[in-house]
Amino acid sequence: MAATQVRGQRIPRLDAPAKVTGRAKYTYDVDQTSDPRLKGMLYGAILRSRLPRARIRRIDTSKAEKMPGVRAVMSLVGEGAEVQYAGEALAAVAAETWEQAKDALSAIEVEYEPLPFEVDTDRAYEKGLRSSPRVERRGRGEDGFDEADVVVEATYRTPVQIHTPLETHGSVVVWTGPSQVVVYDSTQVLFSVRDSLARELNLPPENVQVICEYMGGGFGSKLWMQHYTPIAARLSRKAGAPVKLMLSREEDFLATGNNPDAVQTIRIGAKKDGTFVAFSRRSYGTGGVGGGADLPAPVYRFPHLYLEHVDVTTNAGPAAPLRAPKWPQAAFGVDSAIDELAAKLGMDPVELRIKNDPSEIRRKEWQIGAERIGWKEKWRPWGSHKGVLRRGLGCGASAWGGGGGPGSVAEVEIFRDGSVVVRLGTQDIGTGTKTVVGIAAADGLGLTPEFLRSDQFRVYIGDTRLGRSGGSGGSTTAASVYPAVYDAADKALARLKEFVAKKLGVPADRLVSQGGRIFDKQNPTKGLTWGEATRLLPTEAISQRGEWRPGMTGSGVAGCQFAEVEVDTETGIVRVVKVVAVHDCGAVINRLTAESQVIGGVTQGISFALLEGRLMDWQTGLMINADLENYKLAGAFEVPEIDVVLLDMPERGVIGLGEPPIIPTAAAIANAVANALGVRVRELPITPDKVLKALGKVPS
Amino acid sequence: MHSFDYRAPKDLEETLEEAAHWGEKGRLLAGGTDLILFMERGRLRPEVVIEVPRTEPFTTLEETNGMIRIGARVTMGQLEHSPLIREKLPVLSQAAGEVGSVQIRNLATIGGNIVTASPAGDTLPALLVLDAQLMLQKKGSLRTVPIDQFFLGPGQTVREPDEVLTEVRVPVKGDRFVTQFYKLAVRSYMDIAIVDVAIGVYTNGDGAVEDARIALGSVAPTPIRAREAEERLKGQVPTETLIDEVALLAQKASSPITDQRGSAEYRWLMVYRLTKRLLTNALLNSSASGHR
Ligand SMILES: Cc1cc2nc3c(=O)[nH]c(=O)nc-3n(C[C@H](O)[C@H](O)[C@H](O)COP(=O)(O)OP(=O)(O)OC[C@H]3O[C@@H](n4cnc5c(N)ncnc54)[C@H](O)[C@@H]3O)c2cc1C
Numbered sequence: 001m002a003a004t005q006v007r008g009q010r011i012p013r014l015d016a017p018a019k020v021t022g023r024a025k026y027t028y029d030v031d032q033t034s035d036p037r038l039k040g041m042l043y044g045a046i047l048r049s050r051l052p053r054a055r056i057r058r059i060d061t062s063k064a065e066k067m068p069g070v071r072a073v074m075s076l077v078g079e080g081a082e083v084q085y086a087g088e089a090l091a092a093v094a095a096e097t098w099e100q101a102k103d104a105l106s107a108i109e110v111e112y113e114p115l116p117f118e119v120d121t122d123r124a125y126e127k128g129l130r131s132s133p134r135v136e137r138r139g140r141g142e143d144g145f146d147e148a149d150v151v152v153e154a155t156y157r158t159p160v161q162i163h164t165p166l167e168t169h170g171s172v173v174v175w176t177g178p179s180q181v182v183v184y185d186s187t188q189v190l191f192s193v194r195d196s197l198a199r200e201l202n203l204p205p206e207n208v209q210v211i212c213e214y215m216g217g218g219f220g221s222k223l224w225m226q227h228y229t230p231i232a233a234r235l236s237r238k239a240g241a242p243v244k245l246m247l248s249r250e251e252d253f254l255a256t257g258n259n260p261d262a263v264q265t266i267r268i269g270a271k272k273d274g275t276f277v278a279f280s281r282r283s284y285g286t287g288g289v290g291g292g293a294d295l296p297a298p299v300y301r302f303p304h305l306y307l308e309h310v311d312v313t314t315n316a317g318p319a320a321p322l323r324a325p326k327w328p329q330a331a332f333g334v335d336s337a338i339d340e341l342a343a344k345l346g347m348d349p350v351e352l353r354i355k356n357d358p359s360e361i362r363r364k365e366w367q368i369g370a371e372r373i374g375w376k377e378k379w380r381p382w383g384s385h386k387g388v389l390r391r392g393l394g395c396g397a398s399a400w401g402g403g404g405g406p407g408s409v410a411e412v413e414i415f416r417d418g419s420v421v422v423r424l425g426t427q428d429i430g431t432g433t434k435t436v437v438g439i440a441a442a443d444g445l446g447l448t449p450e451f452l453r454s455d456q457f458r459v460y461i462g463d464t465r466l467g468r469s470g471g472s473g474g475s476t477t478a479a480s481v482y483p484a485v486y487d488a489a490d491k492a493l494a495r496l497k498e499f500v501a502k503k504l505g506v507p508a509d510r511l512v513s514q515g516g517r518i519f520d521k522q523n524p525t526k527g528l529t530w531g532e533a534t535r536l537l538p539t540e541a542i543s544q545r546g547e548w549r550p551g552m553t554g555s556g557v558a559g560c561q562f563a564e565v566e567v568d569t570e571t572g573i574v575r576v577v578k579v580v581a582v583h584d585c586g587a588v589i590n591r592l593t594a595e596s597q598v599i600g601g602v603t604q605g606i607s608f609a610l611l612e613g614r615l616m617d618w619q620t621g622l623m624i625n626a627d628l629e630n631y632k633l634a635g636a637f638e639v640p641e642i643d644v645v646l647l648d649m650p651e652r653g654v655i656g657l658g659e660p661p662i663i664p665t666a667a668a669i670a671n672a673v674a675n676a677l678g679v680r681v682r683e684l685p686i687t688p689d690k691v692l693k694a695l696g697k698v699p700s
Numbered sequence: 701m702h703s704f705d706y707r708a709p710k711d712l713e714e715t716l717e718e719a720a721h722w723g724e725k726g727r728l729l730a731g732g733t734d735l736i737l738f739m740e741r742g743r744l745r746p747e748v749v750i751e752v753p754r755t756e757p758f759t760t761l762e763e764t765n766g767m768i769r770i771g772a773r774v775t776m777g778q779l780e781h782s783p784l785i786r787e788k789l790p791v792l793s794q795a796a797g798e799v800g801s802v803q804i805r806n807l808a809t810i811g812g813n814i815v816t817a818s819p820a821g822d823t824l825p826a827l828l829v830l831d832a833q834l835m836l837q838k839k840g841s842l843r844t845v846p847i848d849q850f851f852l853g854p855g856q857t858v859r860e861p862d863e864v865l866t867e868v869r870v871p872v873k874g875d876r877f878v879t880q881f882y883k884l885a886v887r888s889y890m891d892i893a894i895v896d897v898a899i900g901v902y903t904n905g906d907g908a909v910e911d912a913r914i915a916l917g918s919v920a921p922t923p924i925r926a927r928e929a930e931e932r933l934k935g936q937v938p939t940e941t942l943i944d945e946v947a948l949l950a951q952k953a954s955s956p957i958t959d960q961r962g963s964a965e966y967r968w969l970m971v972y973r974l975t976k977r978l979l980t981n982a983l984l985n986s987s988a989s990g991h992r
Contacts, residue, residue, distance in 0.1 A: 102701075571970060571974070575888075611886060637887070637889040688894070688962070689963050697969060
């Protein structure tokens with residue numbers, strides 16, 4: 001990709017002022033002040049199963065219907081239905097106030113017939129509530145271990161993690177005609193919500209409009225239409241008024257998806273010189289009543305490989321992909337085991353990785369990261385650290401796809417007064433997509449960062465009335481939207497150039513747009529400013545549509561991270577001192593938001609390493625920590641110095657970066673803790689009591 | 701949340717009236733950082749919420765005759781930043797400064813922390829070490845309850861429903877009284893304690909301990925003092941062995957449970973280690989600080 005004045009710079013988010021001033025309206029915020037059609041908006045609420053498994057003998061909504069302010073009540077399950085997890089939706093109401101809706105829920109009578117349940121992964125596994133193993137072999141599989149001089153084996157555990165987006169899930173629905181519906185939805189997939197809802201309501205897709213201009217994160221749990229959207233639509237139709245149905249934090253915890261846990265028994269075999277020979281992993285984990293707990297293969301070179309996975313069924317909400325689904329868990333297992341091998345071989349863990357890493361880019365990244373964290377000066381072997389406060393270093397690897405593809409239809413309009421409008425029905429899930437769309441247009445038109453920030457430049461996204469675009473999952477958004485917008489901008493510019501060419505008497509193909517001027521490349525002084533050029537337009541505006549073009553994007557990124565930690569060996573408290581994160585994403589479009597993705601990934605990785613984890617009470621089948629007091633997330637004070645190193649590789653085209661930075665963090669931290677202590681905590685989160693258990697200070 | 705009435709008395713007298721009138725049906729509201737959550741979760745369902753007025757004595761913060769008077773509505777933020785508290789009662793300033801977040805500390809009051817009577821209330825071990833006196837007033841009567849006689853169990857105290865906590869009085873013990881506080885939590889900010897330890901020791905000119913206070917939070921149904929441990933220190937010239945013994949006695953005083961924040965075994969060990977760490981800091985290496 002050619003260099004431009006905009007691509008690769010540090011461009012503040014175009015919507016930053018709207019966000020920090022509160023002008024930006026999220027789904028949670030919309031009401032009649034932001035959209036007059038929402039006048040008379042009701043509040044929806046969902047009654048959820050209190051038991052982990054039960055048959056519904058009777059469900060009686062008659063009392064709720066008579067409650068003050070109640071405008072619609074719906075049973076969602078029939079009598080005799082079986083509920084499979086605590087938090088499953090049973091009934092819904094819409095009322096004039098949120099409080100009235102909550103009161104109405106408590107007036108709905110439900111008679112449960114409790115059924116046997118299991119919420120504990122290990123106990124469910126033992127009871128045989130599990131799938132048959134899925135096996136993958138490469139080379140000679142486990143037989144390959146006979147070529148190894150050294151073998152390590154250990155079992156690693158990671159907990160169920162919850163997505164915890166800042167904005168909980170929910171929709172606001174208004175019927176604007178008998179068969180016309182408008183939905184505000186906090187979603188990662190505008191068009192798929194539109195199409196799914198149209199199907200559910202038996203409407204043509206054009207009759208459904210989905211809006212999500214701003215959204216407070218999803219991390220994969222908003223990648224399809226969720227149950228509350230059609231519920232809100234039906235309540236709204238029944239009540240004849242708009243309905244806002246936003247879930248509570250507890251509902252978010254129980255019923256909108258989760259990241260499966262994993263128990264992985266890993267074996268690695270190597271030659272004396274450290275060359276990897278064989279890898280085997282037997283794993284199981286639970287995606288609740290759904291499946292999907294399987295783990296990806298290691299990124300290192302193993303001639304012989306054996307993977308065996310079993311999905312365990314438990315009475316908990318179904319799993320959903322969470323930022324690089326299952327990769328951080330897998331990396332924690334693999335990179336922990338590699339460090340255990342390095343200790344056994346007496347080898348430097350970075351050298352061991354470089355020796356066995358098939359990726360040329362990552363081999364370079366290991367060097368950069370080691371240099372930046374001061375590995376040579378600081379790293380000391382396991383068990384050589386003394387004192388109460390001990391520091392240690394560790395590292396881990398990542399890999400991801402991040403390619404884009406066709407399916408976006410962008411529009412770029414150039415007005416006679418010089419202003420530019422860009423439209424695309426994509427969504428910005430917090431990653432800065434709106435700004436990427438703007439940058440693509442500015443790149444295609446040859447405009448400057450200043451123009452991008454001016455009020456002459458406007459970007460519209462987040463509405464299905466705009467050109468179709470795909471969902472935001474798999475880190476594919478940037479590589480999908482950039483080429484489509486660029487294409488539209490390029491075509492619009494070509495049309496503008498025709499007028500400039502005529503005016504200057506220069507063939508259009510000799511004209512270049514750059515730095516706010518359109519000029520003859522053979523005689524750069526001969527040209528027009530952007531404003532002079534657009535004034536030549538014979539109509540108010542010209543508009544061009546663009547689609548994804550091949551050749552502007554790539555796929556397949558590497559990446560690695562290094563962590564330095566300090567452990568208080570008396571209390572077991574782990575503090576992350578520094579993380580060096582080295583990543584590549586092809587052509588860096590916006591350095592500022594790209595770095596911010598890395599910082600976000602590392603932060604979420606620290607959270608996963610040290611704090612997060614769903615706790616289920618196996619006796620009651622209920623989640624113990626379904627709130628942000630007891631389900632702990634990393635806060636600002638847990639975020640250490642993060643040194644982000646982004647390799648800009650324009651020749652590879654645009655590649656996504658949202659997910660990979662979360663992958664290696666927990667592995668790097670776990671390895672750093674093990675390095676500091678000389679003993680290893682093989683289970684996340686690494687809480688103080690586990691640290692002391694590992695040190696043999698607290699009985700297991 | 702359920703529906704309730706709201707009263708905003710102007711001063712102490714009106715507050716006592718309202719409290720007397722509503723009795724068990726009423727609840728006082730200060731910062732609301734506990735009460736509102738309890739109401740949202742259905743743990744408390746008062747018919748009437750009576751806001752403690754922002755007037756004296758509820759807002760008092762001053763020293764008179766060797767006694768520091770802290771009104772019940774004084775916030776954690778005030779305690780954290782007040783030059784008086786920082787200088788004269790640093791252990792309270794530190795404990796208050798570790799409650800919740802800046803936003804919480806702007807609302808949360810000392811009165812609310814005391815009356816909520818959570819075993820994990822962060823200012824409570826500090827107040828135990830300082831021999832705080834609680835002024836409980838109702839229409840027509842006033843009593844003073846030493847803080848170590850106030851707590852009965854989690855959320856339970858000797859306060860009667862119509863009694864209002866007006867202020868907390870803390871005797872100033874002077875420079876020879878050295879204090880330390882440690883809040884152990886997995887997050888360094890916005891987290892509830894796994895264990896709180898506060899200590900206070902008087903040493904005389906010869907280096908012997910004249911008097912001692914050791915208070916623990918989050919390791920028993922109420923915040924507690926480890927009296928046997930305190931006694932063991934008294935009259936002794938501290939040594940490493942003695943401190944170890946005292947820390948073991950403090951551990952004996954605790955009766956931790958396992959919950960989502962930490963196991964009983966872990967808490968038990970932490971009482972010993974943190975007591976030892978703080979006493980060592982205070983008595984053996986006087987330059988070090990107990991704050992992490
Ligand atoms: C996010 C968050 C984080 C928190 N973190 C911590 C923490 O780290 N450490 C900690 O200790 N606590 C923490 N808390 C709990 C809470 O902030 C404290 O207990 C606080 O001191 C309560 O004070 P308040 O003024 O808000 O009390 P309120 O909620 O107003 O009242 C609490 C109780 O005291 C009663 N009450 C209040 N004033 C009087 C009075 N004058 N007389 C009689 N009764 C009275 C009320 O009726 C109620 O029962 C946290 C709370 C939240 C929401």
